[in-house]
Amino acid sequence: MTLIVSDRKPFAEAGAILEGFDCPAILVAPDYTILATNSHYQAQFGEIDPRQGHHCFEVSHGLSVPCDQAGEDCPLAAAMASGHKERVLHIHRSPRGREHIDVEMLPILDDDGALICFVELLHAVPTAGAENIDQTMVGSSKAFTDMLAKISRVSATDAAVLLLGESGTGKELAAAAIHQGSSRNEKPLVTLECAGLSDSLFETELFGHVKGAFTGAHADKTGLVELANGGTLFLDEIGDVPPSMQVKLLRLLESGTYRRVGSSQLRSANFRLICATHKDIRTLVEAGEFRQDLYYRINVFPIRLPSLAQRTEDLPLLAEALLKRISPHKRFHLTAPAMNALKSHSFPGNIRELRNLLTRAIVLSDTNLIDDALIRESLEVEVPVEATPDRREGNRSHPEWTDLKTAEARYLEELMVAHGNDKEAVANIAGISLRSLYRKLDQIRIK
Known part of the structure; x- marks a missing residue:
């Protein structure tokens, strides 16, 4: 994506564009000089006088050289090389300390297609903190930042996510971060822990049941799929789903429909799917313990959580x-x-x-x-x-x-x-x- 402005007063016109964005934005020259900022940027990061000739890497990171010369990814250098929008997750300085910021760099061209400057958009990652220990997830290591970048990217979509990693790495927190960053965040995040559930218990937990469906079913039960409608369904330890239930789960994911236990009425549900496991599901597939078609259905966007x-x-x-x-x-x-x-x-x-x-x-x-x-x-x-x-x-x-x-x-x-x-x-x-x-x-x- 690029923006094209007239060659008449290009910086003034491009600077005015910044107020059209609903997030902090700055105008940056190809030599990394900050030319303008919008009101959102000033409110979150403070005012910058363009006449001072500040460089973006000085203001954002406290560096004396561009990011790519300091061992980090530089969205400006990447956008200059590719000629289109680039995106990088960085840790930026702010009045609140160091924060995780998802940076988008948009090249701006003149009428002749020549590059004149860049618009840099900054999106905070509210669920993670590089210094703020009150955030849900904390860390500043490269392994953590790489994982967080994937979470930030996929959150804005409706793609199914498979969280992989050792036990205790925070997969449930990652699922919550994805849900919170999605357009479904005002709807519930519903969790089903699949480990240790029998076939019948898994089915009634997931789909619900009607009164009299089995001994002890004294009233209708709403299943978690129905509760997650419009929101997110998180299946923790998906590798432990009983084999006999995998086909019913696959049918739900493919058709978006299900039946309560003991009912013939077909119901529909619209939810975003997130799964997690500490097991190697590909090995389970090879061993015949996990359906291959179900594996490909849940493994749309895998994210590995670092130990x-x-x-x-x-x-x-x-x-x-x-x-x-x-x-x-x-x-x-x-x-x-x-x-x-x-x-x-x-x-x-x-x-x-x-x-x-x-x-x-x-x-x-x-x-x-x-x-x-x-x-x-x-x-x-x-x-x-x-x-x-x-x-x-x-x-x-x-x-x-x-x-x-x-x-x-x-x-x-x-x-x-x-x-x-x-x-x-x-x-x-x-x-x-x-x-x-x-x-x-x-x-x-x-x-």
């Missing part, structure tokens, strides 16, 4: 954000040695494991300062100390701590007591869904 090991430079920001979320009323701080201890850990459980570790450190801490000794003690709790010879009591072992199920049960029971039986808070701290918490608590009571 914590792939974004270790984000660890300080993530730790600060998690500490604030775990303990909103009492601020905790990590010492430099404590941060080094965290960086030396591999975190196979990713962000969920980091959150659990920090929760244990807060529980064990007598002050609001978390040091390296406390981090090491919290790491040792990964395998309960009572499951190994007790150093304090003459190598006496404790058989009641010999399995992880018992340790998990006691951990959840202690969290429930500490948080006054607030299940949503406990599920958030434990890094599991509310449905999973209910299931685990039921198992504890049965035991």
Whole structure:
């Protein structure tokens, strides 16, 4: 896309164009000099005097050279080379600190088709923060920024998204960010955790049922597909969908229609689909455990979420954000040695494991300062100390701590007591869904 202006007073005319955009916009010369800004830019980033000859890379990034000379992608250089619109996700300086900004660069041509300047449009990514720990997703590493760029691009479309990555990398947060950035954000985001559901339970959860459809169906039940109508349906752990239900799910996605269990009435639903899995679905397809046609239906736009090991430079920001979320009323701080201890850990459980570790450190801490000794003690709790010879009591072992199920049960029971039986808070701290918490608590009571 290019804009063409008359060769008469081109910069003045192009500058007037900026007010026609409903987002922050600046006019930039081919030598990176800022020529004009619109009122949206001035409101969000402050006023710039064009007479001062500021360069865009100085104002946006605090650099002394263009972005592509500083090891980053430069939308202006890309647009100059291609002759059409280019788009890049950058971290920009602002009065609020560093922010993730989706940048679009539009070349402006004169009547003869010669390039005269560029319009740079800046779209904030409200769900992510490069410094603001109050945002849903935080990070500034290249791995995180690359993932966020894909989320930002696909959010504006209605394409089905498949979120891939290890357990604990934040796939549910990514799904929420995609929904929030879409045109469906005023409608609900409805989540179905597919893991652990039987065929019948999956079907009735997804499609609903009518009264008398089966024993115990005492009333009509609205399915999640119906609840997601107009909004977004998020199928978490799609790789665990029972094989017999995959064909019904495929029919829903292809036709947009379904029937409640026990009903012959055909219903329709219009929703945006987001799926997530930590499994290699292609391997499941090859093994005959997942339908190939369903795989291609859900794998329209795949996004791989980086593991914590792939974004270790984000660890300080993530730790600060998690500490604030775990303990909103009492601020905790990590010492430099404590941060080094965290960086030396591999975190196979990713962000969920980091959150659990920090929760244990807060529980064990007598002050609001978390040091390296406390981090090491919290790491040792990964395998309960009572499951190994007790150093304090003459190598006496404790058989009641010999399995992880018992340790998990006691951990959840202690969290429930500490948080006054607030299940949503406990599920958030434990890094599991509310449905999973209910299931685990039921198992504890049965035991």
